[in-house]
Amino acid sequence: MQPRRATVRDLRRRNRSTLLSTLFFEGPLSRHELGGRTGLSAATVSNVVGELIDDGLVIEAGQVESDGGRPRVLLRVDPTFGNVVGIDVGETGVTMELFDLSMTRLATVDHPLATPQPDVAIVGEIIAAGFGTLLAEAGVTESSLLGVGIGVPGTVEQGATVRVHAQTIGWDGVALADLVHAKGITAPVFVENGAKTQGQAEMWFGAGRGARHAVIALIGSGIGATVITDGTTYRGATSSAGEWGHTTLSYGGRLCRCGALGCLEAYVGAEGILDRFRKARGGKAVPRDDEQSQLDFLLDAVDRSDIAAALVEETVGYLGAGIANLVNLFNPERIVLGGWAGMALGSRLLPEIRTATAAHALRHAYDQTSIVLCELGPDAVAVGAATLPVEALLSLGADPRIRPKAQILQVSQGKGHG
Amino acid sequence: MQPRRATVRDLRRRNRSTLLSTLFFEGPLSRHELGGRTGLSAATVSNVVGELIDDGLVIEAGQVESDGGRPRVLLRVDPTFGNVVGIDVGETGVTMELFDLSMTRLATVDHPLATPQPDVAIVGEIIAAGFGTLLAEAGVTESSLLGVGIGVPGTVEQGATVRVHAQTIGWDGVALADLVHAKGITAPVFVENGAKTQGQAEMWFGAGRGARHAVIALIGSGIGATVITDGTTYRGATSSAGEWGHTTLSYGGRLCRCGALGCLEAYVGAEGILDRFRKARGGKAVPRDDEQSQLDFLLDAVDRSDIAAALVEETVGYLGAGIANLVNLFNPERIVLGGWAGMALGSRLLPEIRTATAAHALRHAYDQTSIVLCELGPDAVAVGAATLPVEALLSLGADPRIRPKAQILQVSQGKGHG
């Protein structure tokens, strides 16, 4: 049980965090503007910012020309204060990216995976080797690393030791963070579900910006979702919340790969769509090699094939109902449609998807929700992962005395957090 | 945009709130124990408690015998500090209850509604008259009222003026709080969806106690749900979250009264169950007069009628899938089954419901969730409503300088809140 009391030090920590976060997301800003946005007095802003500058977190960044008064000095988070690494452990490969504190990408390493179910040890090796390449490529030292975030294709059990359960790649209870530490990486490691890191990327830098209540719906071969409540990722009791794909949409319907019947994923996941398309074609295989091209083929065929048109229409109906469920349950102000299949569907059929959603959602909630396309694409998993250590830094106000070891810390993105 | 800064005054307010809440939920406690539970130093506890006593919120309540030291003085919230009223505006009648600050019921007034769609003005009259009766019966003055909570059968739009949208009783955009104020009630009025107030009652005093992540599933003629995330009721962007009943469970299925097809409510709401039963009986009406007796008839008939048995089994299946959706999306630690129909089903079929849920939920999330029966019953709507002003009081630490006017304030029930 964490302490519920608050001391004067907590005050300062919180205000530090508020100022630093504001600068990070809305900077560069002058001290004056900072005061206006946060509600802090000029005196305190000056005082705290001075501390942040002394700690090397913030630097002055030019002036704004004045029209008859002392010019404002702009402040920004110092990008060179430290670096973060984001890792996307996917089903087909491992992508590692290194960013500075302004989230500018400094280096990238890509390592395809041969086997569909790679041994954990192998992934560990790949990651360890990747670090060397990344650091060399970017020309920075390991000691500059503020933290490492890893997105994995499965649920992450937060606890004393963080464990990964990822059916698709055959991991069950893997302590990935410990493994990485064992490879000699001393920076704090954060592990999180890939859909959630991608969702967070969309919230920080994409179509989710500014929303306090949102759902990022990710449709690829399978289906995932990130639920943002009050500015922070909702994780539930054991961080496996948001399993939208395995929500029953058609009771007693198609068999899903999770073993249940009638899951949304079985209808709207790319695999499910293509399987249904195949059946509709009388069992004839869909042209093209990979799922992505096959889905494009289907969508292109709508104009000339009744079968394709009917199938796509049906798919949009299912998707609309699935989205409507999110609207009814979460009452978000925004729904962001992402994932490669989601982008393919959404870029051509967004109006139809909206209509289908409206048909299944309660009027009041639907009217409050805007349904938009994502802005970042599937390779945002790594950026989103890199976001995790930054989030921890911001939420602690980068207190130099505290080394973030805990997995999950919360910082809300903008607008006052209780 | 609320301020994100914090001052020393906020500190005190928060610690006051922490101590008062702890005392409310876990009292009576000694100053010493309070220190232990909250993490506050003995000095601060003493100091703040002194203030609370001066303000009349807390009283000393006997001693605990010692075994060789100064005995501990027990402290508790003073039940006579003030009273709260909870009102259940239902489809069939208005129930009003008056409680003291220890939530002991002091008086009750019941007023059945003749018309199914009562005019707002009439309900206003009923409520105004009820206040008089309530106060007289309990022998307290109006000035002792700390606040009034009202649970209504519809969604509540929180905003500058709070508006009620309740299809079932034909209300659209009713400013109920203003109406009550116009009747001369000066105490703060809180309006909230009845399912949410009932859920809150269950969290404070029933089967939800101690859970930080829970869903209270309410099955009556229709279906509602209260979602508790991190100790507080989840409301979403415009407080219409938790519309579980109108979640699509069987795509393209039965027509629901909301106009959509295949809603959970159309299958598992009592009306839906009985309608399906009627159809299964070849259109023959179900014996008994009211829904409640008819549902009992159905459940009793399971042993002797294959039709009834099949129908109930099917219903349990649908319900399980519906609950599984909650498990997958919210990953709660507990699901509380309530509502009169939910109690009827749950008290006889809980194991079957659990099995059906397991068949549709992801293993990991299901294993973390316990599914239990509610403890309070449908008449908890009024208690839950009365809980709203108390919640506001606790969350503000009952700062004597602040009169709670705002509708919604948050206090988490136990265990440290961020």
Add this chain to the structure above:
DNA sequence: TAGCCTTATTTAAAGATGCGAATAAAGTCT
């Protein structure tokens, strides 16, 4: 029953923090 021991609570002093007012700084304008 007086004195000692133990535990609970209160008091005193110290260290932190944010705020408002006053002051300094850095320009523009005339």
Add this chain to the structure above:
DNA sequence: AGACTTTATTCGCATCTTTAAATAAGGCTA
């Protein structure tokens, strides 16, 4: 150059929690 304007910093103050020391209030022992 001097007046004026806007931004940033400094200073004294009120508030707050904490630690340490003092006090209160019993039981226990001889």
